[in-house]
Amino acid sequence: MASSPAAPVRPLRIVLPGGSGQVGQVLARHFQQRGHHVTVLTRGPYTAPWQTVHWDGDQIGPWTEHLEGADVCINLAGRSVNCRYTAANRRAIYGSRIRTTSLLNSVIAALADPPKVWLNASTATIYRHAPDRPMDEKTGQLGGHEAGAPDTWNFSIRVAKDWESAFFATPTPRTRKVAMRSAITFSPAPGNAFAIFSNLVRVGMGGSQGGGRQFVSWIHESDFARAVEFLIAREDLDGPINIAAPHPLTNRDFMATLREAWEVPNGLPIPSLFMEVGAFFLRTETELVLKSRRVIPARLLQAGFQFEFPYWSDAVEDLVRQWRRRDD
Numbered sequence: 355m356a357s358s359p360a361a362p363v364r365p366l367r368i369v370l371p372g373g374s375g376q377v378g379q380v381l382a383r384h385f386q387q388r389g390h391h392v393t394v395l396t397r398g399p400y401t402a403p404w405q406t407v408h409w410d411g412d413q414i415g416p417w418t419e420h421l422e423g424a425d426v427c428i429n430l431a432g433r434s435v436n437c438r439y440t441a442a443n444r445r446a447i448y449g450s451r452i453r454t455t456s457l458l459n460s461v462i463a464a465l466a467d468p469p470k471v472w473l474n475a476s477t478a479t480i481y482r483h484a485p486d487r488p489m490d491e492k493t494g495q496l497g498g499h500e501a502g503a504p505d506t507w508n509f510s511i512r513v514a515k516d517w518e519s520a521f522f523a524t525p526t527p528r529t530r531k532v533a534m535r536s537a538i539t540f541s542p543a544p545g546n547a548f549a550i551f552s553n554l555v556r557v558g559m560g561g562s563q564g565g566g567r568q569f570v571s572w573i574h575e576s577d578f579a580r581a582v583e584f585l586i587a588r589e590d591l592d593g594p595i596n597i598a599a600p601h602p603l604t605n606r607d608f609m610a611t612l613r614e615a616w617e618v619p620n621g622l623p624i625p626s627l628f629m630e631v632g633a634f635f636l637r638t639e640t641e642l643v644l645k646s647r648r649v650i651p652a653r654l655l656q657a658g659f660q661f662e663f664p665y666w667s668d669a670v671e672d673l674v675r676q677w678r679r680r681d682d
């Protein structure tokens with residue numbers, strides 16, 4: 355149900371540091387199709403329908419000229435978290451996020467004509483393991499102190515907290531700041547979360563995981579891009595904002611709905627222990643699936659944002675339809 359691109363009132367200059375990845379491609383395509391001027395800052399420039407410019411995420415360079423006079427900066431840079439949390443990977447995950455955010459702070463604070471708004475990636479993972487109640491921006495509790503929580507969960511929470519602290523550390527009076535506490539973005543592109551869950555379903559392994567009572571927060575790619583567009587336009591909104599569909603659901607219901615959409619009647623449930631073993635061999639971590647994420651986009655809803663896909667059943671139907679259309 356992709357909405358047809360409408361010509362923008364005034365084309366914006368939008369700069370996306372780290373915009374070459376999964377989320378960046380969703381945003382770059384969305385804004386470019388709406389007639390905005392998109393520049394992706396990347397360590398390896400490539401050919402795309404939008405401009406791609408070299409930066410190293412570490413040092414000031416000619417790339418800073420692209421932020422001078424820009425309307426919007428959306429920073430997504432950071433080493434992928436889809437890996438084993440070895441000491442070296444932890445250093446890279448943490449360092450890449452803090453370093454790039456701090457670098458942008460020093461650059462943006464010094465520009466003559468800085469971007470009007472800067473949205474920095476954060477994550478819904480910042481909230482505690484929440485099997486009991488929803489977490490919104492006001493009443494939600496940040497994690498890191500849960501008794502018995504795995505060390506990997508605490509690491510991710512520390513990254514998220516320090517990432518937001520680094521973002522808000524430098525005052526930028528001429529640039530509004532929004533920390534995007536995003537849930538997992540689901541899109542029908544190969545290699546991302548939707549493909550991983552769908553592949554499990556299609557090989558008969560799509561039962562509930564780790565007991566299935568933990569909650570899953572998610573957002574359809576179209577709503578993610580529309581929420582970012584909304585946040586750019588709404589000059590009264592700043593600070594941390596949850597970007598997640600308003601109806602998180604249990605892992606059991608999440609997987610059952612996915613099976614239904616793929617017309618696969620049964621799926622083998624995977625207990626936590628098997629998940630740990632599988633994750634070890636797939637060189638990833640189980641946190642993505644076993645931690646209960648029950649995040650509510652209270653500030654977006656209060657501001658009047660309307661989700662195109664508030665329910666997983668509608669989102670998944672659309673994603674499967676897009677996937678099948680691509681494969682035909």
Ligand SMILES: NC(=O)c1ccc[n+]([C@@H]2O[C@H](COP(=O)([O-])OP(=O)(O)OC[C@H]3O[C@@H](n4cnc5c(N)ncnc54)[C@H](OP(=O)(O)O)[C@@H]3O)[C@@H](O)[C@H]2O)c1
Pocket residue numbers: 372373374375376377378395396397398410411430431432433434435450454475476477478535536537538539540
């Ligand atoms: N995907 C989700 O559902 C989700 C949910 C919540 C939060 N987030 C956060 O949102 C951001 C974007 O997510 P994504 O899924 O698009 O991630 P991604 O596909 O891994 O893309 C991140 C980009 O960061 C750049 N990068 C990697 N290591 C870097 C380094 N050491 N220094 C500078 N740049 C580096 C890479 O660009 P180049 O190689 O081109 O330089 C890469 O394309 C991430 O920070 C992620 O933690 C994502």
